[in-house]
Amino acid sequence: MAEIVSRVKRDYIASLIQQGKRADGRATDQFREVSVEKDLIKTADGSARVKIGKTHVLVGVKLQKGEPFPDTPDSGVLIVGSELLPMASPTFEVGPPREEAIELARVVDRGIRESESIDLDKLVIKSGEEVWSVFIDIDVLDHDGNLIDASALAAIAALTDVKALKEEGWTLPEFPLKEKPVAVTVVKVNGKLIVDPKLDEEQVMDARLTIVTTEDDSICAMQKGCAGSFQKEEIEQAYVIARGKAAELRKLLG
Amino acid sequence: MAEIVSRVKRDYIASLIQQGKRADGRATDQFREVSVEKDLIKTADGSARVKIGKTHVLVGVKLQKGEPFPDTPDSGVLIVGSELLPMASPTFEVGPPREEAIELARVVDRGIRESESIDLDKLVIKSGEEVWSVFIDIDVLDHDGNLIDASALAAIAALTDVKALKEEGWTLPEFPLKEKPVAVTVVKVNGKLIVDPKLDEEQVMDARLTIVTTEDDSICAMQKGCAGSFQKEEIEQAYVIARGKAAELRKLLG
Amino acid sequence: MAEIVSRVKRDYIASLIQQGKRADGRATDQFREVSVEKDLIKTADGSARVKIGKTHVLVGVKLQKGEPFPDTPDSGVLIVGSELLPMASPTFEVGPPREEAIELARVVDRGIRESESIDLDKLVIKSGEEVWSVFIDIDVLDHDGNLIDASALAAIAALTDVKALKEEGWTLPEFPLKEKPVAVTVVKVNGKLIVDPKLDEEQVMDARLTIVTTEDDSICAMQKGCAGSFQKEEIEQAYVIARGKAAELRKLLG
Amino acid sequence: MDKPEKLMIDGKRLDGRSPEELRPFKIVAGALERADGSAYVEMGNNKVFAAVYGPREMHPRHHALPDQAVLRCRYNMAPFSVDDRKKPGPNRRSIEISKVTREALEPVMFLELYPRSVIDVFVEVLQADAGTRTAGINAASVALADAGIPMKDLVSSVAVGKVEETVVMDLFKEEDQWGTTDMPIAMIPRKKAITLLQMDGHFTEEEFKYALDLASRGCTQIYEAQRQALKEKYTMRKEEE
Amino acid sequence: MDKPEKLMIDGKRLDGRSPEELRPFKIVAGALERADGSAYVEMGNNKVFAAVYGPREMHPRHHALPDQAVLRCRYNMAPFSVDDRKKPGPNRRSIEISKVTREALEPVMFLELYPRSVIDVFVEVLQADAGTRTAGINAASVALADAGIPMKDLVSSVAVGKVEETVVMDLFKEEDQWGTTDMPIAMIPRKKAITLLQMDGHFTEEEFKYALDLASRGCTQIYEAQRQALKEKYTMRKEEE
């Protein structure tokens, strides 16, 4: 069940965007206020809170010893989970994660994995037997749109918060973080591209495209969503927007 | 879905209790007839059937080799499960255990665990690797109220029925049972406290308090239930009732 | 939800059968056209497709190393699964297998297991530690009746398609297939016995009996289904029909 | 449990029975308090309760049928009923047995009398010793009658099998595990109508025919005990009145 | 975490508190944006959010009650809130805590005001340090008030326990793990009505009575802070107007 926005309001939001304006006065390529806080959760090895406007996401990272996957005996394990907590929105329900939560976790996972952000090869304790597993868990506390960007930013922020462990089996001087991928989702409404959609803007969007870029502006992951389509030119334009915004957001990681 | 009792009947039951009387003529602190039978199930290592009035519970205990929990390498494992069988009541449904069944098992578990009824430290075969697991499974066959007391009594009765095993790895002369905790549930109706509520009395109760006591009358576990509340004096009074009734019930364990 | 056939059509089908006739002109003991194709799936170690009329079943066999069951340390493992794919019928639903799919897999399993079709004792790599597991997975792609016979035939055909592995741990010159059991389901409609019911015939059947026979005509498994009953004479007659049809179907295995 | 050297010695079985003999059994009608009907059955070391609720309203309603009652059966084993503790909840075996139990009972029901409703049959195995499904059907059949639900007749059930080339009645655990063949059957004994038939193992045509006869004899004996159990319950009720 | 040699030294606890002392705590009303009411609570190292939605329409509708609202509570721990990562989803412990949380809050609700509807209370533990259920109840109580849902009073909660023969207030992690007894309590402090009471461990009659008194004192302190938090929220709102 999606949250219901009246047709009048939907039409208003969509027609504003067509004119290059937004209901809250932002420019089409402007994010709401973004804050990043780290080191909040003592029980986690790294943690971060990201707020984008009223959207509020908390990510905790835990490192635990475990077995490697049989086909990658010389690599640590990366597992990303997400919970769209029912407290975060009147429409999120109690129960096992549904496709929206699964897609969120998998897009965040791919950005980190494909940018080789974490040097998983360094997280081996004993080849084929014991490795460090990196659990990245996303808790969505308030949902007012743009969950992917907020979650991906919180995840990479939490990873930058991970310190060298003091446990047996840990031999590295620091957590082997090599790259800070940043996801930016560009959304198409009435033929216009905007960034950082609020929830009511998401309800009028035709399609969205998330582009995860690394520090050299190359692309490491993408995901198109929703029932609409993009022209090639729109996608190229989205990339230009995304790499610009990613550079801004990356500065907030400290 | 709770069983529906007509408002007239509910009012009748509740007003009787307010006068210190009960529909079936019992005193407020009187149990229905309680029977305890043991050694009924050959496939179990210990078993007991408890009937309290029309309530009928069968418990089987099985000892099996298994791994200890990582944080207690030198302790056996205790696992209590319960099934509110759909045959036991028109309102019990087929399916995974719901909160009522889970609470039942956990309260029985706590009484046994916290009284250190079983000397789990003696159930180690090889430290950190192999221990005896004690599975206590509660089968509720007929539900006419007061399931917690009946189940807890059947569980401890079944434990007294466990003999020394003849299996490899068993070295004890007998099953290391040290204590016989007994649960007594005191229920508040219209400001009065009664014991051993029948199902129709449970349907008019404001609150219930289960108190598990050991042979020296000290308390090892408690659980308040239902939407009402207790005054401190009521709780102290409930404790006095519970320890008296526990002593009576404990005699039935033989 | 069963597929709904109008009462008129049901009566027509049933009264035809009572006269020893069938809507599609077949004799009561006549199968629809049966085809068996093998070696279709490269990712499987053996595979076969069986079509009986419009019923279409694909079976893949995979051999994988695994642990033996604790009570049979010197035997390989046989596991049969089935999926009544929602694409196969408007009434099959997405979700975990329901009783119909479970019964299908278990009847196929029993025919293979009880005829000792596979010499599981030869599939041991290291006694008590490592054995070959034989996974037989049934994918039902089109359901127009008689799924048990089609699936059992596809399963045994896929087993005849398994070649000696080239993996470490495999030492046998060929897959140890000793017997080719064939299932034939005889269905009772209006007191008459017919074979190979189409879906609309299944919807008017009183009862069905699946008889799995081996090459010497002895019986290795049976399963009665549906809400009706059989007389002893009907069962004996069903056996005679089944062994005759099994011999015909077995020829198709090549 | 190691395999015994022999399962038959001098024509007798390991528990002393002849090949044609049933295990001792016991059937009690009305064994539970809450259910609309119930029964308790022992067959050898099997201990089984059955309970019946209904006809009652179906929940959720869209599972009801407009022209008849739905018969639902649930066969369940207590975790302690077998040597290795059984994890609670249904598994593939219990789902299949629930299905064939329902199909064994349906031929004697008048489901068309109760459109839109459900009749629930619950079978609980407390102690298992081969043949639990047959014990469950025997109990369920009595429980349905005890619930006052109109039935064409009772259903009676027993397993026959083959042990070292001998066809035998009512297998017990060792025979079930180490014998060649297991064939559970349920019948409406007076009509000789077979409502459950499953078989695993090996039978020649002759063995199979003889096994059907043997099962028929066993079911008839059980049928008498089922009727007797219901009579005793009915008499007791009368006396209480 | 190895067991410390002693849990009390010279009458002081390992974190420096006296036996009768609460951990530092913090209560904020209206801590979340989307929920109808919310709160954030720290008790020692516990960090807990609560959110309330409702009264709203119940889905699915047949779970609604004709004469009152249903109160639903869900207690959940974030995977990273404990030392060993917690697998997402409910487990037996969280289902029990959800139940007792609901029963701790029900005595102050006027559920009969909202027939056919549901009030949802969600508790999320972000960082756990013994006593999460009491922190959750404290937060939930404030969140309900923040949602503007009529209540008879606030519910306040704390755990008391026993550590090396001393009855102590508000256990922290080491005391919870290595101490003798844990007794979480919730009260309506002004009525002295106890709405949650659980206990694990060992109490003599005297210890138990003293523990009830101690809990009552703790709840009263928390109650004042809950009221203060709501007042601050209300004042801020007024100022914003």
Next chain:
Amino acid sequence: MDKPEKLMIDGKRLDGRSPEELRPFKIVAGALERADGSAYVEMGNNKVFAAVYGPREMHPRHHALPDQAVLRCRYNMAPFSVDDRKKPGPNRRSIEISKVTREALEPVMFLELYPRSVIDVFVEVLQADAGTRTAGINAASVALADAGIPMKDLVSSVAVGKVEETVVMDLFKEEDQWGTTDMPIAMIPRKKAITLLQMDGHFTEEEFKYALDLASRGCTQIYEAQRQALKEKYTMRKEEE
């Protein structure tokens, strides 16, 4: 499967293709009997069926929408379709692919024509060889047309990627596993509208732009084959009449 030393030799790929070349493929419309529409697709060693049912009544009804049909997609892999047997049932990967498959097809649907109903698309992968989701979309698109459901156009799909610094068309298994980048795309080729776009790996801006062009060329080739398959099916039908 060990990593090959090189994935490109003298400008050719390990299966002999040039970088711009599609694998051999085969598209058949109407490949199944029961479904309202169906298709069978091979792309390299992928073997995939798609079936369509609907528009039909939605169950349960409260999932229906008042003003349009719901499009439901279920992507599923047969247990034997991959090297290591896949456990039956959905997993996180298949749930995501089901979602993006639906979103790839929705832009060509007229869902508003069938309020309150559902259109079901089932994709079954029998043999997998990299690019199963693209093969599934190609099959589903044809199956929808075969079902006679009005569509704006067909959707065509292919994955492009990067292998040792070369952007290549239509990855096969070794390239998918050992290559740098995988980018599955679906398009409405005549409108150049992109309806599916996912990417894992590494692309510079230039590579990315070239990859989009390459994908567009691939989709156009597949589009022709899809139309041809439907034409053949239609012709056959005509001949049968």
